[in-house]
Amino acid sequence: DGGITQSPKYLFRKEGQNVTLSCEQNLNHDAMYWYRQDPGQGLRLIYYSQIVNDFQKGDIAEGYSVSREKKESFPLTVTSAQKNPTAFYLCASSIDYRQETQYFGPGTRLLVL
Amino acid sequence: GDSVTQMEGPVTLSEEAFLTINCTYTATGYPSLFWYVQYPGEGLQLLLKATKADDKGSNKGFEATYRKETTSFHLEKGSVQVSDSAVYFCALSTSGTYKYIFGTGTRLKVLA
Numbered sequence: 001d002g003g004i005t006q007s008p009k010y011l012f013r014k015e016g017q018n019v020t021l022s023c024e025q026n027l028n029h030d031a032m033y034w035y036r037q038d039p040g041q042g043l044r045l046i047y048y049s050q051i052v053n054d055f056q057k058g059d060i061a062e063g064y065s066v067s068r069e070k071k072e073s074f075p076l077t078v079t080s081a082q083k084n085p086t087a088f089y090l091c092a093s094s095i096d097y098r099q100e101t102q103y104f105g106p107g108t109r110l111l112v113l
Numbered sequence: 114g115d116s117v118t119q120m121e122g123p124v125t126l127s128e129e130a131f132l133t134i135n136c137t138y139t140a141t142g143y144p145s146l147f148w149y150v151q152y153p154g155e156g157l158q159l160l161l162k163a164t165k166a167d168d169k170g171s172n173k174g175f176e177a178t179y180r181k182e183t184t185s186f187h188l189e190k191g192s193v194q195v196s197d198s199a200v201y202f203c204a205l206s207t208s209g210t211y212k213y214i215f216g217t218g219t220r221l222k223v224l225a
Contacts, residue, residue, distance in 0.1 A: 042218060045212065106155050107154075
């Protein structure tokens with residue numbers, strides 16, 4: 001089955017620690033996205049990538065970093081500079097950046113110890 | 114800037130009741146409009162979409178009509194089930210861009 005997988009489902013971060021969230025897709029989509037979801041709020045865009053080896057900041061990129069070395073993979077690193085990282089993180093993809101329909105993964109919940 | 118406004122939740126209904134979740138938008142250009150559904154602990158699933166004025170999106174008994182004159186995209190279902198309990202997000206995407214603007218979500222609870 002084609003789809004988007006995210007791992008782990010739950011992730012715990014200690015103070016001062018960087019953590020990396022995985023996102024993999026086998027849909028052959030060019031574009032991939034990372035969103036943050038906080039309780040009672042809509043989704044906010046962190047980073048997006050239109051194509052391999054290229055990515056752009058979204059609305060709330062501070063304290064986060066990404067890479068796009070392979071078409072299938074778009075990992076997100078939450079750095080120690082992100083002071084309020086507790087949230088639900090969602091990865092999405094679309095056929096390409098001009099295609100409006102985005103497909104979402106199951107999400108990773110990040111908690112701070 | 115572009116924005117999406119949804120009705121506050123939670124919306125609590127009895128099984129087989131009629132559902133309406135209001136969504137209005139502000140956008141430059143000609144946006145496409147979407148409804149996504151999120152079940153507890155899961156990601157978002159596309160429920161339906163409409164790409165131009167007067168289009169009606171439909172799926173699984175849910176419907177929404179793109180109303181340009183009232184800038185609205187209200188979600189409706191004639192008879193809800195307990196399994197419809199979830200959070201529903203309205204979103205827009207301006208033509209030719211990557212960017213989604215999401216509403217804050219409306220939680221629906223359906224009681225047996």
